Amino acid sequence: MSGSLPSLRRAAAFVLVASGTVIGLAGTDLVLPAVPSLPAALGGTLERAQLVLAAFTGGTVVGLLMFGELGNRFDQRKLLAGSLLVYALVSALAAMAPSLDALIGLRAVQGASATAAAVFAPGILRALYGDEDAVGALGRISSIEVLAPALGPIAGLWLLNAFGWRASFHLLAALAFSLGLLVLFWRRLLPDAPRRNGTGGYRHLLSNWTFVRSAIEHAATVGGLLLFVFGAPTVFVVDLGATVTDFIIMQAIGITVFIVLANVSGRLVKRFTVEWVVRAGALIFAVGAVAMLVYAVAGGADTAIVTAIFLLVNGGLGIRGPAGFHQAIVAAEDDARGSAFVIMAMLGVAAVGTALVAPFITDGLVPLAAVTAMLAVTALLLRFSASPARA
Structure with missing residues (x-):
């Protein structure tokens, strides 16, 4: 007992x-x-x-x-x-x-x-x-x-x-x-969470390149998915000839995949390493985002195919999301400020990306997919810019 x-x-x-x-x-x-x-x-x-x-x-x-x-x-x-x-x-x-x-x-x-x-x-x-x-x-x-x-x-x-x-x-x-x-x-x-290296302030935090790289990468990944979700209802209705119900179906399936894989992420970290899991998730996310752009440029308009590709994006985030966020916080050596900065960066990327797409939102799937793919590839390059030993 x-x-x-x-x-x-x-x-x-x-x-x-x-x-x-x-x-x-x-x-x-x-x-x-x-x-x-x-x-x-x-x-x-x-x-x-x-x-x-x-x-x-x-x-x-x-x-x-x-x-x-x-x-x-x-x-x-x-x-x-x-x-x-x-x-x-x-x-x-x-x-x-x-x-x-x-x-x-x-x-x-x-x-x-x-x-x-x-x-x-x-x-x-x-x-x-x-x-x-x-x-x-x-x-x-x-x-x-x-x-x-x-x-x-x-x-x-x-x-x-x-x-x-x-x-x-x-x-x-x-x-x-x-x-x-x-x-x-x-x-x-609740445990009294230790204040880790908290005397340097945000300036000290931003001088830590390992943290900044991880934070930007995580923000680009999450922000990319959020801006796609924000713009998808309009694209579905205006360009793809679908309905909001079709978007809801896509979102519901995507959320389910994310939940399943986010709960698997911790087990994968124990079996492999945090770096392996983050890299694998980043790669899957980028493959899905680029595939969405290729399909859009080819003139694709089948919401079932868009949904299937979107599952890769959600799956990649589900795998690397918890591990990547935790990795950034560990790199910060300052849990509270590190967490605050990462969340703010996520919101900022989503807001800026949505603003960039907004003037072209009625032009179809291409602009939305292009910005999402750009963020996904940026995150992938940042992830592979450091050796596993440094990450």
Whole structure:
């Protein structure tokens, strides 16, 4: 019985950390369906209502940098509990917002407070499982996180239709408050993640080429997949003569493949090496992205074939994602700042890539596939630019 206690504690700690990251992600996905209805409820225009999403994203960037810095100075467990309680308070205030402008301002603070779990999760998991098993834990969290964009909007739409736009914010407040209290009173379940080499700041971090290479490579891979997903619905409907349902099918199959392989990634690392797994995943991802571009240039328009090729892209990310993220954090020698920078880079690549594709999105699959392939090949070249001994 005593031998099972540590395992039970680790499982409980994992649930706390994973729940924190999912609640943070839900700040976008759960609210998304309500955005078009906000002008009618609070005044303003549809264009201005989009700032409800943009403000949350902007706040996220600030929060990543802030918690990356604070995590090397204070107890991350207390910071996590405090961030969740602030998130709950701001979510409750957002539900009572009297105007669209007030909601936009609150969303920026909400986005900043939502990021602590994502920043602290890698360091906590390293302390909880050790480096040997941390990749598997990151794979499990990734599997849970990837469901949020799929299920969040569905839940948000139901809440909107049943209770109105404020319901999503009420639910976020209740969930964040409950989890914040659990983390606060049960924080001893979580390890006190060590502050690794945290005195140099972000400048010191960016002077570490091994980390920068791994971070850019990971950001290019994840960002490439995200921008493809962002642009695919329009391409499916406008260029391929398909429907949004066809895109949803592709996305559902892709998410399934990602979840399966992300959970296999940790086992592959134990059987081979982290570097082998990351290289294999990067190669599969690049092959899929280039194949998509070749098919697009050849004039291909069969969504079944696009979906089949997309499985390679998702599979490659599933294999290398958890291992590559963990490798970057280890190279950083600074878990909190390293995690914050990698996540910010991922968001930045996705945003810039989406902006590059946007003017050409109605021109078909080629522009979308081209930018995705460019990022995939860049990531592959970065991966093979260093010897396995250095990586």
